[in-house]
Structure formats: C-alpha cells, structure tokens
Amino acid sequence: MPVIRFHALPMPYYICSGHCLTAPGRGHPDRYALGEFDLLVVDQGCLYIGEEDRRYELAEGHALILRPDSHHYPAQGCREITGSYYLHFQTAGVWDVLSDAEGASRLEEPQAGEDGGAADHHPRVAAFDIRIPQFTRLLNAGKMYELLRQLNELERDSHLGAVKWKQQMLFQEVLMQLEASMADKIPRPGADIADQAASYLRLHYRERISIRSVGEALNFHPVYIARCMQKQFGCSPMEYLMRYRLEQAKKLLLQTDLPVSQIGQDVGFQQAAYFTSCFGRWEGITPREYRQRFMLGHSRNGLNG
Incomplete structure (x- = not known):
C-alpha cells in the first residue's frame, strides 16, 4: 500500500469537489499529469482505475488518491451504475510517495538538513508529516460520505471567503479520516518510544536530566531511545531537551x-x-538582546517586558 507523505507546513489545500454517477460500460476519464491530487471515494458500485502500471478496484x-504527475485511465468499464465523490486538492509544500515497506513505518521522518534544513525541526516551526494511504478501505465510510x-x-457559495475557510476545515477532517483508516495497520513501537521520551523531557525539563535517567524512567536502553528520537524528531534527546528549554x-x-x-535556572x-x-548559538543573539528586540511589541499586547 503506497503512502503519500506531505511535509507540513504549508498544509495541503482544498480546490473543489463533487459527486458523479458513472453508467455501466463507462469509466474514469483518461488524463495525463492533471496537476492536482484527485481523491476518489466510491459510495455505490465499483470503479476500475489505472495509474501508470498499477490497477485499482x-x-x-474505498478511497483512492490519484497523483498529480501521473497518467490515469479506466482499467475497464463499470459493471453497474457507480457513484463516487471526487475531491481535488494540492499542496505548496514538499510531498513524496513511500513504498509499501516505508509506509509501514512511522519512523521514516525527514532528517535535519532535508527539505528545508535543521530549522524544520525548530519547535517554533512545528513542522510535521501528514501520511495518508493512496488506496484504502475507509475505517468509517459513513463519516467520510458526510x-x-x-x-x-x-x-455553490465557494466564491465567498468564509465558505472557502469552512471548506478548508472540512478538508482537514477528510485527511484525518484517511489517516485513521491506516492507523491500526502501522506498527508504532519506535515512534511511541520517541513520543514517550519527548513527553518525559517536557515534563521534567527544569530538572537535571541525562540520557541515562530518561532510559531508567522509560525502562528502555538509552541508545534505543536516542535512535528512536533521531528518526522521529531529527535530533538527539539532549538536543530536544535543550531546544525545549530555550x-x-x-x-x-x-x-x-x-x-x-534567573530565567536560565x-x-x-x-x-x-x-x-x-x-x-x-541557537537564536543568533543573547537573551538580553532577544528581550530588548521584542519587548516593545509584546508590551503593546499587554505583556510584561
């Protein structure tokens, strides 16, 4: 099962959607490099679609995402009247397609220096991956239909700004439904350990912490924890702790x-x-310079400088 990975931010964005009925003997349009992602969700019958050398029933x-850079064509005509939703979307960010083996692991995160460099892992940037299956049986088809x-x-009112905003919000829920459909199929042992370690570091960041103490608290070898955090967050546990403290x-x-x-302590x-x-080293200025640079703007917002 190929998995499409979007590096966020920016988030994938909604373009348009609709519902269509396909008569027996007819099929999905034959298209080359549409330039947009095309999500198809069937609510009646069956579509037979090809993308390059792959065939899908x-x-x-079920849901299928057709890639914007590929050839799509009807693998065969429908055998009965088939109803399907379509939703076009795109991203201004980086995306790629993981193989079946890669898609089965939550640990294949972008490392520091890839697709934007170490700044992508800066806690303020809040960069993360969105992984959704290209083809899946929906965990909650009724919710997706709704x-x-x-x-x-x-x-019909998509020309209005408020409506576009609401559509974008609904689209995010669509992505979450797609992600949920494969959540129970993906092993997460390493990612779970990394998340536990991050939570421990955030909870105890004021204290003296070593990688050994993290290992003792989680009951895992420190080397294994470090490897999991490097894959999940692109940094070691101590670097993660330092960034969070800052x-x-x-x-x-x-x-x-x-x-x-006093703040440092x-x-x-x-x-x-x-x-x-x-x-x-991290911010490029001293703590005092940072306070002086931003103090005026924050004071205007009612904060103490």
Missing part, C-alpha cells in the same frame, strides 16, 4: 521581568554562562 467504502456531502453543498526561556523573557540568570540551565551560550 475502487469498491464501495464530510464530502457537506463540502459539495458549499460549492523555547520556555523565550516565553519568560517576553512575559516576565525576571533577570536573565528556571528552565533547567545550571550555569548562566552556558544558558547565554546555548541561546546565542
């Missing part, structure tokens, strides 16, 4: 008038000089 309750029906009803420090710099040295740095060094 798209029966009721979402697509709502999108279609909004099409994010908390930036909040305190902008929202309080605490001394810089409050977020887990034992020495003020080391805090200033780490902050400058």
Whole structure:
C-alpha cells in the first residue's frame, strides 16, 4: 500500500469537489499529469482505475488518491451504475510517495538538513508529516460520505471567503479520516518510544536530566531511545531537551521581568554562562538582546517586558 507523505507546513489545500454517477460500460476519464491530487471515494458500485502500471478496484467504502504527475485511465468499464465523490486538492509544500515497506513505518521522518534544513525541526516551526494511504478501505465510510456531502453543498457559495475557510476545515477532517483508516495497520513501537521520551523531557525539563535517567524512567536502553528520537524528531534527546528549554526561556523573557540568570535556572540551565551560550548559538543573539528586540511589541499586547 503506497503512502503519500506531505511535509507540513504549508498544509495541503482544498480546490473543489463533487459527486458523479458513472453508467455501466463507462469509466474514469483518461488524463495525463492533471496537476492536482484527485481523491476518489466510491459510495455505490465499483470503479476500475489505472495509474501508470498499477490497477485499482475502487469498491464501495474505498478511497483512492490519484497523483498529480501521473497518467490515469479506466482499467475497464463499470459493471453497474457507480457513484463516487471526487475531491481535488494540492499542496505548496514538499510531498513524496513511500513504498509499501516505508509506509509501514512511522519512523521514516525527514532528517535535519532535508527539505528545508535543521530549522524544520525548530519547535517554533512545528513542522510535521501528514501520511495518508493512496488506496484504502475507509475505517468509517459513513463519516467520510458526510464530510464530502457537506463540502459539495458549499460549492455553490465557494466564491465567498468564509465558505472557502469552512471548506478548508472540512478538508482537514477528510485527511484525518484517511489517516485513521491506516492507523491500526502501522506498527508504532519506535515512534511511541520517541513520543514517550519527548513527553518525559517536557515534563521534567527544569530538572537535571541525562540520557541515562530518561532510559531508567522509560525502562528502555538509552541508545534505543536516542535512535528512536533521531528518526522521529531529527535530533538527539539532549538536543530536544535543550531546544525545549530555550523555547520556555523565550516565553519568560517576553512575559516576565525576571533577570536573565534567573530565567536560565528556571528552565533547567545550571550555569548562566552556558544558558547565554546555548541561546546565542541557537537564536543568533543573547537573551538580553532577544528581550530588548521584542519587548516593545509584546508590551503593546499587554505583556510584561
């Protein structure tokens, strides 16, 4: 089962949708490189579709995403009247297609320096992957039909900004439904360990933490935890901890008038000089300069500088 991976942000965006009936003997249009993703969801009958060298039987309750860069054609005509929803969408971001083996692992995350560099893993950027199956049997077909029906009803007013916004929100739910249809088929042991480690670090970031203490808390070998976090987040546990501490420090710099040295201690740095060094290496300026640069704008928003 190929999996389509979108690197976000930016998010994939909705273009248009509709519902059509295909008569017996007819099939999906023959198209070359449409330039948009085309999601098809069958609610009656069966569509027989080819994409390059692959063939799909798209029966009721199934979904298929046709790629924007491929040749799509009717593999054969429908044998009965077939109803299907279609939804066109696109992304301004990076996307790729994972093989069956790659798609079965949540650990194949982009590493630092790929598709945008280490900044993609900066906690403020909040970069992440959206993985959805190209072809799947829907976990909750009824829910998907309802979402697509709502999108279609909004099409007549889609020239209105408020309606476009609502359609985009519904589209995000469509993506979540697609993701949910394969969630129970994908093993997550490594990703779960990485998530547990991240949660532990966020909870105890003010304390003295070592990779050994993380391993003891989670009952896994520190090397295994480090490998899982590197694949999941693109950094080691200690680098993740350092970045999270710096994010908390930036909040305190902008929202309080605490001394810089006190802020460093409050977020887990034992020495003020080391805090200033780490902050400058990551942000390019000192904590005091950061506070001075942004203090005025935040003061106007009612925050203490």
